[in-house]
Amino acid sequence: MKLRNLLIASIIMISSANAADELKLSMFKMEQGMNQIQVGFIHHNKSSIASGIKLVRSGIKLYTGKEGDFRKFLPEGKKHLANVAENSAKNVLASLNVIEANIKIKNIKKAAEAYGNTMNACAKCHSIIRSW
Numbered sequence: 001m002k003l004r005n006l007l008i009a010s011i012i013m014i015s016s017a018n019a020a021d022e023l024k025l026s027m028f029k030m031e032q033g034m035n036q037i038q039v040g041f042i043h044h045n046k047s048s049i050a051s052g053i054k055l056v057r058s059g060i061k062l063y064t065g066k067e068g069d070f071r072k073f074l075p076e077g078k079k080h081l082a083n084v085a086e087n088s089a090k091n092v093l094a095s096l097n098v099i100e101a102n103i104k105i106k107n108i109k110k111a112a113e114a115y116g117n118t119m120n121a122c123a124k125c126h127s128i129i130r131s132w
């Protein structure tokens with residue numbers, strides 16, 4: 001599964017970097033990052049959590065780097081929800097900080113809770129786009 005994602009990500013990197021490719025690449029980075037964080041929690045592996053956080057951060061930055069223009073990623077009829085999308089992107093970043101802070105003070109339960117909040121933030125934006 002991971003290998004498959006890696007392959008897809010490299011194919012996307014090789015192909016010309018238009019906006020849609022960039023969006024896909026950022027999302028795959030975040031997917032891989034979230035996987036690494038989860039593996040880290042399950043296997044008690046802090047470095048996996050740390051590298052996962054780095055990946056998710058770089059992924060969401062690619063996305064938020066578009067001068068906050070979330071409207072163009074939203075389907076017709078959903079453009080008015082751009083602020084909800086933007087807030088969920090902000091919440092991804094904020095919850096990553098909470099994971100880090102709690103790992104530092106060895107509060108693994110709170111850190112895992114924050115990981116759940118990161119996932120919620122992903123789902124919140126996807127729910128707008130995919131009309132879940």
Ligand code: HEC
Nearest residue numbers: 027028030031034073085086088089092121122125126129
């Ligand atoms: C601000 C909105 C937003 C946030 C936040 C967001 N995404 Fe996405 N995501 C999108 C859009 C737009 C697409 C492309 C449309 C689609 O796939 O439905 C997408 C697609 C994806 C895809 C590709 C899915 C597919 O069907 O191929 C993955 C994987 C993904 N996101 C992972 C994540 C992860 C992991 C997070 C959280 C860490 C996240 N996303 C947070 C907007 C967002």
